[in-house]
Amino acid sequence: MNTLQLTVLLAGLAVLFFWLGRWRARQLARVQGGFKHLHSRPDYYGLVAALWVGLPSLLVLVIWWMLEDRVIAQIVLAALPEAMAPASAAQQELVLTRLRLINSGALLVPDGVHWQQATEQFRVLTERSQYGRQALVLALAVIAGALSWWRIRPAQAARTQIERLLHGFILLCTSLAVLTTAVIVLSVLFESLTFFQAVSPWTFLFGTQWSPQMAIRVEQIGASGAFGAVPLFVGTLMVAGIALVVAIPVGLMSAIYLSEYARPGVRDVLKPLLEVLAGIPTVVYGFFAALTMGPLVRDLFAGIGFDGVSPQSALAVGLVMGVMIIPVISSLSDDVIRAVPLSLRDASEGLGATRGETIRHVVLPAALPGIMGGILLATSRAIGETMIVLMAAGLAAHLTLNPLEAVTTVTVQIATLLIGDQAFDSPKTLAAFALGLLLFVTTLVLNLIALIIVRRYREQYD
């Protein structure tokens, strides 16, 4: 019986005990003269019994599973004779892998009595563990189920118990999400700290030179690397800024048109069409930026007398990225604008305001918190966008404020830092974590600022 079959069996048992529990609750109620004597509806009693069958046994199953491998490995390793005893952790792992492969039939048993003994022991232990696990889990399921079934009383607060369990489950899910975030942040933080042992935070934050080329081998001649993040951040902010300059007006105006002026039929067609923009893979935007927009921008500016415009200009990248994030703003804004109550528009129009005046003075201010949310989301997407910049902008990091020159961004550098072979603990690799941390802090600060703006605004008007 494998684990899948065991799980199915457990589920069957749980269903069985659900029926049994419900039946018993009904019987008890009937004896006393009706369901009104039960604390909860019969289903709840059945559910409690079923959960007693399922939860403890599943828990034991999982724990056993996690420990099984390690325990067996310890026993087998301890039994190995001196001659075969592995010297290092790596060798230990090697021996165990070999045993596992032999056990699953992928390898033949090597010659030598020791190997045969070890293999045999490994097989026996694995088998026993499996039987033991099945027996324990099934026994636990049946005993716990039977006990809880036996203890069903009309006064039992089954409904409250289920409620409490649900509460716990919800809490568990929430803490999982929070924990994951914490783990990610902490790991980034620790790697960054290692990086900051090699490169001072000051140089990293305020240095204007970025060239992370490190010597791969000790004897190689090469730059020792420069890790000043300023050019990357200026590049990121410039590209994202250009994107927002495109996306905010266009997105907001489309939202106003969609929600206030378009007839329902037109809106039903236009809104999905606009949202398609968000569904295009960024790679496609990338080559559009690299092959079409870049040369176009260069030719355009060459036409009006600017020479030496880079075909990989920040302007071209920002324009394309702006198009990509239009739907983020327009779609969210459209929703919040439509949520502004009709009574407010009526009030404004009843005072003799035109449609446009009503939108400017009443609808948009009322929708502002939601619109800010959309803009913020779009900003995060712009800052986090990698592929377009990777394909259409340069890799060379030079500090410039000229949107007609090539720039590079934080995310692109993170990506390129981790491509290729290098030691995992070299500053070059660790720099990626430091950049990630800085990016994380930047977005966090942006979020906080937006939150404060929205709250101020609410205080004023709510």
Next chain:
Amino acid sequence: MVFLRRAEPPQSSSALAAASATQSSSGFLPGALVDRPRLSARDISVYYADVQAITNVSMDVAQHEILALIGPSGCGKTTLLRTFNRMNDSVRGCRVTGNVIFDGEPIYRKGVDPVALRARMGIVFQKPNPFPKSIYDNVAYGPRLHGLVDRQAELDEVVEASLQRTGLWNEVKDRLHKPALSLSGGQQQRLCIARTIAIAPEIILMDEPCSALDPIATARIESLMRELARNHSIIIVTHNMQQAARVSDRTAYFHEGHLIEIGTTDQIFTTPEQSLTEDYITGRYG
């Protein structure tokens, strides 16, 4: 004549037929016309898509009078009220035939700007709907919009005067720049009335302005209406029979989109001529 939209008790429909017979014989209902009217509805019909909500309504509103529109829910009172200042223009699928004459000019005609019209006819809605702005900004909204004042001091005066007339000034003068939504329901509705009179409209339309208010707030608004009627004509929709009897000079009774009876409030409440009106007033309706 097809005007029945849903099945209904036979005696009601025959009463309705009797009522419309009165109308068709004279062209206008007795009591529908006044000398030197301020506002006149002529043969107004309103349709929502294919559903007719108002059928051939003709009546006058006199200078400085309070006219009450009463009738069962869904009989078209709100629809008619919104026809007077063309608020129905922005309702999709709504169509109006006939005309409304305001100061001798038809308002359903090419070249009439509904926006300018609405500035001359204030409207107060059933539920208080102050803007999510400060108390001051709510009242100042209309005057700012129409450029009625040149200086800040003038605006302050208009705001104060409007709040004074609605009796709200003493309650809010220390917190003019606090959010309007922090006021109580009754205060909010008086604020909405203040916002409306701040643009000095000639006619005030009120759609059940007290239906969300307690008796004390209602009494204040009723006395305010009497006060406003010295300078304005007021049309008020109300569900509350006592309110109609207390505040209005004339009363019009509607049934299923038809104007059944119109006359002085005294006459309608003491000696109604139509059985439909009598049933409704005495609470026998439905």
